[in-house]
Amino acid sequence: MASRNSKTDLIVRVRYQQKLPPPPFPPRLLHIPTSPHRYAEAGALNALASEREVPMILDGELGLPLEMGKIPDGAYGDGEEEYWIGNRSAIVPTGPAPTPHEDDLFLLGDVAAAGPSSASSSFVGTPGHIPPGGGTPAMGERRKVDVSWLRRTEYLSSDPGSKVLTDKQAPSAHKTDEPLLDSLSRDARAKTIAATFTAAHIPLSELRHPSKAHLRAEEAWDVLPDAELWPNQLNLVRFGEDPGERAEKEGTNGVGTGGGHGFLDPRLPRALFRPVELPADDNRVGYYLPVSDQVAQAYTKKRERVLDDDDEGEGGADEEEGFEFVHVRDYEITTTRNLVGEYVFVVHDGLGKEPDQGGETVTSTGEKEEEVGSAGGGEKRARGAYFTPVKMAQTLRKRRPRRGEDPTVFAHDPDRSEEDQLVFWDKIQVKVTPIDEVLPEAEKEDREKELRTVLEPPRRV
Known part of the structure; x- marks a missing residue:
């Protein structure tokens, strides 16, 4: 067996040498007087006594014998023979009970419900009177607070009755269940x-x-359900960054008309989201905007014109007219939660069909353009505040491609056929047609069923 030679076993002795000489005198011993009463208090052993149960065992050899047959004369009074037949008058007084002292009243209380005795727990009562409940009022109201050894920090009180109830905790005297x-x-x-x-x-x-x-x-204002938006599912989307902030690559590639001038981007209300259904990235969505501000405004007017023609039953929409949307970036869905009791309100003044009743629009370049709404086109809605429920809230953040990843190339999905593989869409051509012409029959029935809940009166039961 090979052995390894070393200069020394203690490296510290080589690197850190103690060059200080030892002190010329021994250490001085200090005598600190300590009172022996610190260790002689009976309360110091209360915790130990409560944890351990000491068995009481009678030892026949070491115990004192009890010879009940040898009773000294006069031990039970003069009539000793009557004691053995049930007469306890010699040891139990038969007269009225003496009045207990005020300091001894707490001894008459319930030991199980009582806490640590103190001078404040006693009370001055009438002689010979024991309060109802088997204890003093302070003892009766005091409860034991059981606290687990692992819990969050709270301020605890030995008297729960002294806590002040808040408005939510205080019970209502006249509250009845409706x-x-x-x-x-x-x-x-x-x-x-x-x-x-x-x-x-x-x-x-x-x-x-x-x-x-x-x-x-x-x-x-009259609060009414919005029949135009009711069949649709509305979601509340929060962005981690400004979605209208124009990146430098958009200005260099000719996408859009400006480079972030701080004005309202007219493309934002017409943005599109396309879910990217990948096996390993199910929270990814593509974000598309109109290719320019002019396309966004023309797309908005075309939607209004198709909606007006659909209301009038003309159906004169130009199916050949398309609008180009370009891919801007990808987002990741970080949080998703369902909403209950959340609504969005659209206020109509009753003067015409909303929105776009004419006005001024500021483009991303700072130029102002006048817009004229359709006068008399469509059906005028009554004056009121129309509400629609919001079903879900989501939070989006910009997706950063991983190192060496091409965001325009998707991984192969083994669950899809070669023809159905997901490909990257850099642009989308959108055509506006009436919704009844493109929806399947099953979805039409679902929308009509949802719409009947707000348009038709409730059925008589």
Whole structure:
């Protein structure tokens, strides 16, 4: 067996030598006086005594013998023979009980419910009176607080009754559970629903804000479901960066009309998302915008014209007219959550069909263009605030390609055939046609079913 030679076993002795000489005198020993009462308190052993159960075993050899037959004279009074037949008058007083002292009243309480005794736990009561519940009021209200050894930090109190309840925790004295509408009759349901419109009959000048009394109501609007948007699923999308910020490559490639002047980008309202359904990247979507501001404005007007023709039943849409959308970037869906009770409102003043009733639009280059809405085209909507539920909220962030990855080349999907493999779309040609001409029959029935919930009156039960 080979052995390894080394200069020394202790490297520290070579690298770090102790050159200081030893002290010329021994260390001084200090005597710190300590009171022996620190270790003689009975309370120091309470925790140990509560953890261990000491068995009491009688030792026949070391224990003292109890000879019950040898009773000294006069041990149980004069009539000792009566004690053995049930007379306990010699050891139990028969007169009225003496009045306990105030300091001894806490001894009459319930030991199981009582906490550590203190001077504040005693009370002054009438002689011979024991409070109901088997203890003093302080003992009766005191409860043991069981705290686990692992829990978040909280301020605990030994007296839970002293805590001040908040508005949410305080129970309402007159709060009653309202019955559900499904469990009521038709007349009771109509009465319950009509009671919710009490504020609608209050004069506008008397309406007050529920929490800000200085605010006054200026106008009142009818809140109605939006039949135009109701069959569609609306999502709330949040971007980590400004989606309208024009990258430098867009200006150099001739895409768009400017390089980020800080004006409202008219292309944003017409943006398209295309999901990229890859096996290893299911949260990827492509982001497309119109190729220029002029294309975005022409696309908006074409949508309005097709919608007006569809409402009038003419169907005069030009199917050959197309609009070019270009790929800008890819996004990743970071978070997705379902929404309940969230709505988006569209306010109409009743003067014409919304949106675009004429006005001014600022392009990305800062130029202002006048837009004229269709006068008399389409059906005018009644004045009101139209709401549509928002079903889902998503957060998007720009997707950064990995090192050596070509974002325009998708990986091969083994679950797809060669003809159905997903390819990169750098541009999209969009044509606007009425929705009834392109939707399958199954989707048409689903949309009509959703639309009937807001257009048709409820069926009589």
